[in-house]
Amino acid sequence: MSSAWNILLIEDDPVVARTTDILFRLAGHHLDLAADPGAAYSLLARRRYDAILLDMNFTAGRSSGEEGLACIARIVADHPGARVIVITAHSGIRIAVAAMQAGxxxxxxxxxxxxxxxAKCAAVIGRREMPGASPAPRPVMGTTGPPLLGDSAVMAEVRAIVRRVGPTVASIAVTGRSGVGRTLVAMAVHGASGDAAAPPIRxxxxxxxxWGALDRAQGTAxxxxxxxxxxxxQARLLDRLLPGLRCISVADSLDGLAPALRRRLCTLEIAVxxxxxxxxDAVVLARHFAQIAGETYGRATVTLTPxxxxxxxxxxxxxxxxxLAAAIxxxxxxxxxxxxxxxxxxPVTPATPSPAAPDPAPAFRLEDAERLMIEAALKEHRHNISRAADxxxxxxxxxxxxxxxxxL
Known part of the structure; x- marks a missing residue:
């Protein structure tokens, strides 16, 4: 290979990580380290890698490889073209076979x-598809935006729906409160489609x-x-939507849409x-935003205390x-x-309320938030009152x- 590689290593052992980093730097390549899968998903949302080196266990005492297999499944689902090389112990042939089956x-x-x-990296990075093989699907990540972060069951369901409906021509409505990431989900739908190479008309x-852009709109809007x-x-909009145009809509709610327009815009609704x-997921996102801000403002490492x-x-x-992103x-x-x-x-409360849908009932009272903050500060400073107060x-x-x- 004539050019430098960009490699991601997912490894929790700092000694192994340091050794591998030195190896690739001496060979003229760049290596990013993720100490756990969560950190890897954040990096994959921001950068492309020529190859991903993945350890199969991240929790002390575990050797089943289940954590690594789950990580492969997530990476391959979000980035179908990813080149993953798993690293396992000599006794882990079964795990290695399962990893190959997983992608x-x-x-x-x-x-x-x-x-x-x-040599493994060179072979994987330089390997071409076999003659007659189907080309790998285009990754969601790219010009259309990063994958959707979050480990919760509800976000896993959103990702699954995006992967299912993205490649179709169905019109999709993405709903939810302002600020939850509706546009990101809409762009992920487009990124999984056959039109992903061209940006949608926004x-x-x-x-x-x-509105004039509707008269010449093709592909996806x-x-x-x-x-x-x-x-x-709404009636004017329905008349101006050209046949064959795929619509991905972003809205607070679909309740106010006329039935005819709703049928045109919403074959399926994705509620964020x-x-x-x-x-x-707030913690996962906060870590992600912290790394982005750290890179932006020249902070070598950024960590959030417990x-x-x-x-x-x-x-x-x-x-x-x-x-949350602004606060971080x-x-x-x-x-x-x-x-x-x-x-x-x-958080800093906005000066004016959002015109979005009415806020749901708060999950807890202000007093509850204050208690949690005090408990967290006391725990962080080992009940040193002066430091916690500061x-x-x-x-x-x-x-x-x-x-x-x-x-307390």
């Missing part, structure tokens, strides 16, 4: 020799000047806010859940995922050492009073 391109046994590892239907149109405008319905992650998962974020970016920018603590991730931005006396109020 890995090759495997390597531990302890590996450096020449063998480089039209905000609230802007009359953008991404229509924003059809539910904000009155009855007359709010963060309150997938609180663990207390910060507890707060992120516990509170209801104004403006949903968009608000602000925290990274203001951080001196790249460590984000509980006090740094408190982290929360309050005095020791105030912290003692709040602890008494909450029975």
């Amino acid at each position: 890995a391109r090759d495997f390597l046994m531990k302890p590996w020799r450096k020449d063998d590892l480089l 039209i905000d239907l609230r802007d009359a000047e953008q 991404l229509l924003r806010h059809p539910d904000r149109l009155d009855g007359v405008a 859940p709010p963060l309150a319905a997938r609180r663990d 207390a910060a992650e507890a707060i992120i998962a516990a509170i209801d974020w104004p403006d949903e995922v968009r608000g 970016e602000r925290a990274v920018l203001l951080s001196d050492d790249g460590v984000i603590d509980a006090a740094a991730v408190r 982290a929360l931005g309050i005095s020791r006396g105030t912290l003692y009073r709040r602890m008494a109020q909450h029975g």
